[in-house]
Amino acid sequence: MSTPAEATTTKRRVDAPLSPPWSQQGLLEVFSHRYILTLLVRREIAARYQSSVLGLVWSYVNPMSQFFIYYFVMGILFGRAQRTEAFAVHVFTGLIIVHFFTETMNAGTRSIVRNKALVQKMAVPREMFPVASMLVSLFHVVPQLMILLLATWIAGWHPDPYGIVIGVIGLLISMTLGTALALMFSAANVFLRDVSNAVNVLTNFVRFGVPMMYPYTLVAQRFGGHTTIYLLNPISEAVLDFQRAFWVGATSNPAHTAAMDMPPGLLWLSLRALLISLVVLAFAQSTFTRLERRIPERLL
Amino acid sequence: MKRQDDRSIVVRHVSKTFTLRYHRTIKQMSVAMLRQQELSNSFLAVNDVSFTVRQGESIGLMGLNGSGKSTLLKMINGIMRPDSGKVLTRGRIAGLIATGAGFHPQLTGRDNVYLNAAILGMTEAETRRKFDSIVEFADIGRFLDSPVGHYSSGMFARLGFAVAIHVDADIFLADEVLAVGDRPFKKKCLAKMQEIRSSGTTLFYVSHAPGSVRKMCDRLLVLEKGTLGFDGPVDEGIKYLRYDDDDDSDDPELNEESMDEELGADI
Ligand SMILES: Nc1ncnc2c1ncn2[C@@H]1O[C@H](COP(=O)(O)OP(=O)(O)OP(=O)(O)O)[C@@H](O)[C@H]1O
Ligand SMILES: [Mg+2]
Numbered sequence: 001m002s003t004p005a006e007a008t009t010t011k012r013r014v015d016a017p018l019s020p021p022w023s024q025q026g027l028l029e030v031f032s033h034r035y036i037l038t039l040l041v042r043r044e045i046a047a048r049y050q051s052s053v054l055g056l057v058w059s060y061v062n063p064m065s066q067f068f069i070y071y072f073v074m075g076i077l078f079g080r081a082q083r084t085e086a087f088a089v090h091v092f093t094g095l096i097i098v099h100f101f102t103e104t105m106n107a108g109t110r111s112i113v114r115n116k117a118l119v120q121k122m123a124v125p126r127e128m129f130p131v132a133s134m135l136v137s138l139f140h141v142v143p144q145l146m147i148l149l150l151a152t153w154i155a156g157w158h159p160d161p162y163g164i165v166i167g168v169i170g171l172l173i174s175m176t177l178g179t180a181l182a183l184m185f186s187a188a189n190v191f192l193r194d195v196s197n198a199v200n201v202l203t204n205f206v207r208f209g210v211p212m213m214y215p216y217t218l219v220a221q222r223f224g225g226h227t228t229i230y231l232l233n234p235i236s237e238a239v240l241d242f243q244r245a246f247w248v249g250a251t252s253n254p255a256h257t258a259a260m261d262m263p264p265g266l267l268w269l270s271l272r273a274l275l276i277s278l279v280v281l282a283f284a285q286s287t288f289t290r291l292e293r294r295i296p297e298r299l300l
Numbered sequence: 301m302k303r304q305d306d307r308s309i310v311v312r313h314v315s316k317t318f319t320l321r322y323h324r325t326i327k328q329m330s331v332a333m334l335r336q337q338e339l340s341n342s343f344l345a346v347n348d349v350s351f352t353v354r355q356g357e358s359i360g361l362m363g364l365n366g367s368g369k370s371t372l373l374k375m376i377n378g379i380m381r382p383d384s385g386k387v388l389t390r391g392r393i394a395g396l397i398a399t400g401a402g403f404h405p406q407l408t409g410r411d412n413v414y415l416n417a418a419i420l421g422m423t424e425a426e427t428r429r430k431f432d433s434i435v436e437f438a439d440i441g442r443f444l445d446s447p448v449g450h451y452s453s454g455m456f457a458r459l460g461f462a463v464a465i466h467v468d469a470d471i472f473l474a475d476e477v478l479a480v481g482d483r484p485f486k487k488k489c490l491a492k493m494q495e496i497r498s499s500g501t502t503l504f505y506v507s508h509a510p511g512s513v514r515k516m517c518d519r520l521l522v523l524e525k526g527t528l529g530f531d532g533p534v535d536e537g538i539k540y541l542r543y544d545d546d547d548d549s550d551d552p553e554l555n556e557e558s559m560d561e562e563l564g565a566d567i
Contacts, residue, residue: 012356012500014391014470018307021378021389036418043415047406121402122419123378296379297318 023123025292027183027285030127040115040132044107045139059140063099067092074213084215085251089152093242094212096144100137101174101235102203108133108182109189109199116299126292127285130182134175141171148246155250163245169270170241173234176277180284187291190298210239217261231263234280237273240266307390308471308502309353309376314385316346316371345371346382347526355390355470358503360517360534362510362541367523369506373397373473376504391470394420395504396460396477405449409440409459412448416463430466437488438462453480465492472496475506490516510538 023029030037045056054061070091075081084090111129112119119126181199189195210233211219219230230236244262251257263269320341346368353359361369374380377393402419403412413434417427435444438458443451448459457480464472474493478486493516497503505516513520513534520537522530530540 012470014308014355016391016470018305018310018388018390021376021387021393022381023378035424036415039415039418043404043407043411046411047404115404117402117404118415118419120374120379121397121416122421124419293381296374 021123023125025125025127025289027127027131027179027281029125030131033124033128036124037128037132037135040128041135041139044132044136060143063095063144066099067095070095070213080214085257086155086247089148089155089247089250090215090243091212092148092151093246094210094239096141096148097170097174097235097239097242098207098210098212099144100141101178101238102206103137103140104134104174104178105181105185105199105206106196106203107137108178109185109196111182112186112190112295113193113299119299120296126187126295127183127288130186131179133182133186134179137178138175152246152250157246157249158254159245160249160254163249166241166267166270167245169267169274170238170245173238173241173270173273173277176274176281177234177238180277180281183281183288184284187288187295190295191291206235209233210236211243212239215261216240216263220263227263231269231273232276234273234277237266237270241270306355307352307388308355308357309351309390309504310386310388311352311372311376312350312386312388314346314349314372314375314382314387315344316368316375316380317342317383318345318371344526346375346523348385349523349526349528350385351521351528351531353502353504355502356497356500357519358497358517359505360513360520360537361504361506361523362508362513362520362537363523363529368526369523370397370475372523373475373504373506376471377473389471392421392467393471393473394464394467394469395471395473395475396457396464397473397475402460403448403456406447408446409438409444409448409451413459413463416460417467420464420467420469422467434462434466437465437492439485454482454485457481458485461489465489465496469501471502471504473504476508478507478512510541514538 071081071088075087075091081087108130111133112126115129118124119129185195185199207213209230220227223230240262244258244266248254248257248262320343349372361372363369371380373395374397375382375387376389377395377397378387378389379397402416404415407415413431414424414427417430417434418424422430438455438461440451440455440459443455448456451459457477461477461481472493478489481489490512493503493505497516503516505513507513507516517534520530520532520534521528522537522541530537
């Protein structure tokens with residue numbers, strides 16, 4: 001073997017075409033690399049709370065503590081719990097969406113920088129990393145939904161088909177918009193680390209800018225007639241959708257609650273929100289594609 | 301017999317510009333602006349490089365530190381894109397660019413093997429089939445299930461090389477893979493690379509050691525500050541580099557050194 005005579009070298013025939021070595025980029029390309037995506041998601045779930053005693057439990061402690069704070073401050077201290085029926089359910093449904101969305105955005109923003117070892121190793125669609133962050137956050141939604149279902153079932157909730165449909169749309173909205181922002185910020189964060197700080201600020205806006213700690217009726221009353229801007233934020237619709245799906249059915253008179261506390265034409269508003277999210281996603285993809293070329297050389 | 305296109309790598313007029321310094325804070329930027337400095341100064345790390353490699357050729361790539369070897373390799377395996385020019389490759393590429401890159405320090409050796417193999421294009425079944433062989437080659441013993449961050453740099457490199465070498469690649473890139481390995485491991489790696497070479501895989505080997513390049517390669521490229529200074533037979537290229545000045549010396553100490561060079565030690 002140490003005498004590599006020309007003669008012993010076998011001729012290898014490669015049938016693949018001569019093509020550029022870089023990987024096809026783009027969101028759709030991510031799903032043709034499903035195996036890597038699964039590994040990334042699995043490892044992210046495992047790594048997120050590594051070397052902590054409570055481990056995965058932390059991903060419940062965090063939203064649960066938020067829930068109790070909101071419930072206590074808004075519900076008890078500001079007295080919303082008396083005025084809004086099933087206020088705990090109201091807060092918790094909103095929190096599921098908000099927490100999923102902000103987690104996607106925050107973890108997504110850091111995803112490429114965190115995975116720089118892999119980014120610099122081989123040519124893979126780099127959209128993979130923010131998408132994996134979104135899927136990890138989605139994974140954590142499942143047990144929260146379980147808790148919600150249990151709680152609403154005890155409160156006497158009856159699922160209705162319309163509610164289910166609109167709940168799914170709500171989740172789709174937050175998935176789409178979450179992925180879009182994660183995509184955009186993950187690339188931007190490579191160039192400017194300020195981005196992850198800006199995202200923290202944005203997270204606070206999201207928490208207070210959607211009808212989670214307060215009912216939508218309050219917004220409609222205070223800004224009477226000027227709710228357009230409020231409803232332009234797709235996450236508002238996502239939260240309302242989830243509340244339509246779970247909270248409305250848990251109140252004593254669902255039909256009355258739906259008429260009183262939901263904006264009229266919620267289905268259309270939601271479809272519009274989904275469309276807005278898709279447009280943002282398209283914009284995010286084009287931004288990502290533009291920035292992506294220079295990502296490997298800017299990662300330290 | 302029909303003549304078949306056996307080009308494996310085509311590099312045409314490839315250039316890559318890097319920015320020397322990225323101004324990161326507003327303060328720095330405004331200070332630079334006030335002093336009327338240019339905000340960024342760029343330089344060509346790879347400058348108009350062209351060559352073609354046929355399938356099965358074994359190419360050595362040499363040049364001083366900072367001459368653009370790693371950058372060129374990164375463009376060949378598609379991590380970086382050239383600013384101008386064209387890179388074309390045929391088939392599956394595997395390899396190791398800069399020692400041990402691509403491991404997640406928090407993950408165990410085992411998980412890293414799976415993740416790395418996947419990134420290099422191996423399927424789950426393929427990885428499982430080759431797993432024992434990979435572990436045996438890396439020979440890191442009971443550290444397999446401890447986090448890679450706690451590995452010694454040699455162990456890190458061993459595992460990285462073991463994964464890369466088990467990909468059934470058509471093109472294999474090796475950038476200073478042997479820099480931190482111990483002597484037995486270097487021997488093993490060189491033997492393995494010879495094996496790969498004789499299986500008809502295109503080999504791209506970056507090293508500062510003329511001895512190992514001489515053994516391993518049948519053609520040498522020399523980069524000089526980003527431009528391709530030499531492309532031809534290995535011996536001639538090493539003369540061109542003037543790396544072999546003291547190779548024939550009788551000095552025992554230097555002989556010792558040239559022994560090491562044969563094993564691919566880096567100077
Ligand atoms: N991401 C980057 N941003 C800015 N400059 C870079 C970057 N990567 C490399 N360079 C510069 O490009 C030049 C070539 O680097 P490269 O790593 O290709 O050298 P090399 O030939 O591999 O050197 P060595 O023998 O030390 O491995 C160096 O001057 C280096 O500082
Ligand atoms: Mg290098």
